[in-house]
Amino acid sequence: MLAFLIKRIGSAILVMLAVAFLAFLIFAVAGDPVEMMVNEQATQADRDALRERLGLDQPFLVQYFTFVINAAQGEFGISYQTQRDVMSLIASRLPATLELVFIASMLSLIVGIPLGVITAIHRGKWFSEGLQFLSIFGVSLPSFVIAILLILVFSVWLGWAPGFGRGETVALGWWTTGLLTPSGRNAIILPAIALALYEITLVMRIVRAEMLEVLRSDFVKFARARGVPRRIIHYRHALRNCLMPVATLTAMNFGTLIAFALVTETVFQWPGMGLLFIQAVLNLDFPIMAAYLVIISAIFVTLNTLVDIIYAVIDPRLRQEKV
Amino acid sequence: MPDTAPAEAVATASPTAEPVLSVRNLSVSFPGRRGVLKALDDISFDLAPGEILGMVGESGAGKSMTGLAVQRLLEPPGHISGGEVHLLGARIDQLPESQMERLRGKQIGAIFQDPLTSLNPLFTVGHQIAETIRVHLGASRREAMDQARDLLRRVGIPSPDERVNHYPHQFSGGMRQRVVIALALAAQPRLIIADEPTTALDVSIQAQIMSLLRRLCDETGVAMLLVTHDMGVIAQTADRIAVMYAGRLIELAPVQEVLRQPRHPYTRGLIGAIPALRKRVPRLTQIDGSMPRLDAIPPGCAFNPRCPDAGPRCRVDRPELTATPTGIVACWMNAGGVT
Numbered sequence: 001m002l003a004f005l006i007k008r009i010g011s012a013i014l015v016m017l018a019v020a021f022l023a024f025l026i027f028a029v030a031g032d033p034v035e036m037m038v039n040e041q042a043t044q045a046d047r048d049a050l051r052e053r054l055g056l057d058q059p060f061l062v063q064y065f066t067f068v069i070n071a072a073q074g075e076f077g078i079s080y081q082t083q084r085d086v087m088s089l090i091a092s093r094l095p096a097t098l099e100l101v102f103i104a105s106m107l108s109l110i111v112g113i114p115l116g117v118i119t120a121i122h123r124g125k126w127f128s129e130g131l132q133f134l135s136i137f138g139v140s141l142p143s144f145v146i147a148i149l150l151i152l153v154f155s156v157w158l159g160w161a162p163g164f165g166r167g168e169t170v171a172l173g174w175w176t177t178g179l180l181t182p183s184g185r186n187a188i189i190l191p192a193i194a195l196a197l198y199e200i201t202l203v204m205r206i207v208r209a210e211m212l213e214v215l216r217s218d219f220v221k222f223a224r225a226r227g228v229p230r231r232i233i234h235y236r237h238a239l240r241n242c243l244m245p246v247a248t249l250t251a252m253n254f255g256t257l258i259a260f261a262l263v264t265e266t267v268f269q270w271p272g273m274g275l276l277f278i279q280a281v282l283n284l285d286f287p288i289m290a291a292y293l294v295i296i297s298a299i300f301v302t303l304n305t306l307v308d309i310i311y312a313v314i315d316p317r318l319r320q321e322k323v
Numbered sequence: 324m325p326d327t328a329p330a331e332a333v334a335t336a337s338p339t340a341e342p343v344l345s346v347r348n349l350s351v352s353f354p355g356r357r358g359v360l361k362a363l364d365d366i367s368f369d370l371a372p373g374e375i376l377g378m379v380g381e382s383g384a385g386k387s388m389t390g391l392a393v394q395r396l397l398e399p400p401g402h403i404s405g406g407e408v409h410l411l412g413a414r415i416d417q418l419p420e421s422q423m424e425r426l427r428g429k430q431i432g433a434i435f436q437d438p439l440t441s442l443n444p445l446f447t448v449g450h451q452i453a454e455t456i457r458v459h460l461g462a463s464r465r466e467a468m469d470q471a472r473d474l475l476r477r478v479g480i481p482s483p484d485e486r487v488n489h490y491p492h493q494f495s496g497g498m499r500q501r502v503v504i505a506l507a508l509a510a511q512p513r514l515i516i517a518d519e520p521t522t523a524l525d526v527s528i529q530a531q532i533m534s535l536l537r538r539l540c541d542e543t544g545v546a547m548l549l550v551t552h553d554m555g556v557i558a559q560t561a562d563r564i565a566v567m568y569a570g571r572l573i574e575l576a577p578v579q580e581v582l583r584q585p586r587h588p589y590t591r592g593l594i595g596a597i598p599a600l601r602k603r604v605p606r607l608t609q610i611d612g613s614m615p616r617l618d619a620i621p622p623g624c625a626f627n628p629r630c631p632d633a634g635p636r637c638r639v640d641r642p643e644l645t646a647t648p649t650g651i652v653a654c655w656m657n658a659g660g661v662t
């Protein structure tokens with residue numbers, strides 16, 4: 001177990017080092033930051049002083065090492081455009097993104113699980129096959145198309161919910177939440193649906209597949225043989241046994257959703273990290289781009305590592321059962 | 324005597340008691356692309372209270388199918404295509420599913436082959452037993468849990484007060500099968516269908532489980548259909564033996580009679596295959612060949628290609644079940660000869 005832990009965490013760190021290297025390369029590709037930061041009248045001495053202050057006179061590897069050390073402490077420098085600390089900029093945008101992704105994840109479970117159960121139980125009936133067919137759209141339609149359609153229908157035509165911004169927010173310490181105000185709750189509906197649609201179909205398909213598998217198992221047959229009503233067999237015995245893979249999927253995909261949120265945030269002008277990143281790309285604000293890349297990857301890698309470790313903790317019991 | 328109608332020929336062990344289960348001319352079919360497969364063909368037998376009927380036969384003979392048909396748990400497209408099933412005098416083969424659901428567990432208990440996969444790994448054994456009790460007897464949660472403890476004690480699980488809160492994976496194979504037996508008994512059924520209850524267990528534990536089942540049948544008067552392909556198990560536990568071959572019942576008689584004087588050549592072969600009993604039947608120790616597939620059953624007696632005693636008649640006409648002094652057998656040797 002300890003060996004596994006070391007191996008798994010070691011590989012997570014390696015991945016992060018590689019990501020940090022890519023992020024670091026952004027600066028190399030970007031050209032000389034000194035030229036971007038100083039004004040026209042700066043003397044060569046000024047430039048050299050700045051270069052030294054930024055550590056740009058150091059060898060390449062040393063610079064990379066410094067970047068990693070700083071990044072590990074959450075220091076990504078100063079935004080070229082706004083001259084503000086990158087980390088605090090991102091921190092101010094983080095709650096919006098996390099709330100959006102959280103609501104989308106919940107939606108995918110609340111809608112996806114019942115749909116999966118129903119399509120499994122009523123396999124072969126028209127509405128079950130219909131849902132299964134519709135879910136193909138959910139998987140294959142690009143999310144920006146879905147977002148635009150949602151805005152068009154529910155915001156522009158019907159005027160049910162806003163298709164723009166985050167509404168009013170309330171500050172809880174450094175965290176700002178839109179979930180406590182009516183306008184904030186209204187504003188999150190459409191972007192959350194747009195972001196969740198893909199995940200809903202994924203959850204539905206996984207639950208359906210798992211249910212069909214579990215419904216064939218001996219303990220379900222045995223439960224039928226001892227007269228347990230179908231409803232209880234389906235929703236208590238069978239569904240319970242499907243939740244593990246669903247929980248795994250949801251945890252693993254949390255990171256993916258954060259990345260996908262980039263598109264949703266752009267279409268809905270949702271003031272999250274994704275929008276910040278897109279604006280940074282347009283403004284060639286390299287420190288923000290690098291920080292975004294590193295932070296998203298860190299969330300991603302952490303979740304995956306955690307899920308793997310939790311599985312390894314649970315696995316001995318499962319293996320023991322199979323003896 | 325050879326012309327006795329099969330339905331009348333099916334005697335119970337104690338003819339006075341009303342049978343718990345009465346199966347008459349039962350057929351099960353699977354409609355398929357290449358025609359209809361008859362997995363069970365005209366099966367008839369009775370089960371008296373407290374009686375254990377051992378059902379033997381090669382793999383695919385239709386033993387499990389018989390139990391599933393009685394419980395109405397056949398996987399579609401399989402269905403009962405003929406005959407009747409009576410439980411405690413009431414016909415159940417046509418009951419709607421909702422009423423059948425109430426009989427399962429309540430009147431008909433079940434024991435499956437593999438205790439490991441029969442239990443839901445995510446619930447404690449107490450929960451699963453109490454669930455069965457509550458579904459059928461409407462007891463409160465506390466009462467049901469108390470009864471679950473009693474049941475665990477009755478099936479011989481040590482320290483039931485603790486064990487009731489344990490999960491299936493915390494039990495050994497033999498103990499787990501005892502839990503399954505407790506589940507089968509939970510709602511005090513009149514009939515138990517046990518499909519190879521000891522096949523998945525260690526040999527040393529098999530005997531314990533079988534004697535437990537025997538004791539429970541004697542104590543509670545529950546009747547049991549004991550499916551197995553282990554003649555040894557049946558010889559020790561059952562009252563009567565039913566021998567199945569290619570979806571047909573070919574011999575049914577009290578255990579001692581069958582062991583002493585098997586009438587069907589196939590039964591003789593089966594008994595010859597038990598090491599401990601081999602001395603008694605020195606002539607035939609192994610049956611050559613294998614059972615025909617359901618879509619390739621030969622005309623006449625299904626066993627004729629493998630039968631050492633087959634004559635011309637066996638290849639043309641199918642033998643009906645006819646009475647012997649102690650039971651019934653479907654063989655031309657008992658019905659006027661093979662020629």
Ligand SMILES: Nc1ncnc2c1ncn2[C@@H]1O[C@H](COP(=O)(O)OP(=O)(O)OP(=O)(O)O)[C@@H](O)[C@H]1O
Nearest residue numbers: 353360362381382383384385386387388389552617
């Ligand atoms: N879905 C199905 N479609 C067609 N035939 C089937 C189907 N399920 C089972 N059968 C057939 O029914 C027959 C009886 O099977 P059954 O399970 O009762 O055998 P068994 O005597 O219990 O054998 P075993 O000792 O292997 O458990 C087999 O020949 C099998 O091929």
Ligand SMILES: [Mg+2]
Nearest residue numbers: 386387388518
């Ligand atoms: Mg079987």
